[in-house]
Every structure is written in structure tokens, then in C-alpha cells.
Amino acid sequence: MLLNIKAKFVGRALMCWAREAELETPLAHAKPFIERIHQADPDVAFQGAAFEIVSQNVEKIAIPPRVFEEFGLPVTNRNFQFGDIIYTTAAINSETASLT
Numbered sequence: 001m002l003l004n005i006k007a008k009f010v011g012r013a014l015m016c017w018a019r020e021a022e023l024e025t026p027l028a029h030a031k032p033f034i035e036r037i038h039q040a041d042p043d044v045a046f047q048g049a050a051f052e053i054v055s056q057n058v059e060k061i062a063i064p065p066r067v068f069e070e071f072g073l074p075v076t077n078r079n080f081q082f083g084d085i086i087y088t089t090a091a092i093n094s095e096t097a098s099l100t
Helices: 024-040 056-060 065-070
Strands: 009-016 045-050
Touching: 009 024, 024 045
Parallel strands: 009 045
Antiparallel strands: none
């Protein structure tokens, strides 16, 4: 269908809400589909969305080496740290990480 309608931008083709620890699974499932579309039309862009919520599960995710490299930092083996990335100027619900 995407090829039939000549889509060039597929918005929110992949979305994640508070499942950041599971992000690799939907990405792995989407990759073969996107590669098949790109074989037929390499100009199609797919949008992914990780919405503005982060839970403590983020601490289970290793920071990819490319992130350190992009910021000119030495590559280290560590995970994201929930306490370092949440807003500190507002009350936070520690279970959902949403502003209260």
C-alpha cells in the first residue's frame, strides 16, 4: 500500500510509550519491513517516536558507543541513569516518571 500511494514520509511508523527497555524489539521487527520498502523506493522516510516519558527502566539500557563518540567523549560501558535525566524543578511521580 505504501508503494501504491507513493508515500515518501510515513509518520509515527514506530512508536514507544514508557517501554524504553523494550525499544530494541520493535526496532528489530521494523527493520526488515523498512529494508523491503527501501529496496523498492529508497526515498521513503519512516518516523519513529519515543514519547516524552521515561521510567526507571531506562537504567537497564546501555548507552551506545556512538553516543559517546558523537559528543567527543571516551566510550565507556554504562547505562542511562534515571536520576540524571529527569526534571529536577518539578515534582515527579517516581513510578511513572510523569510530572505531577
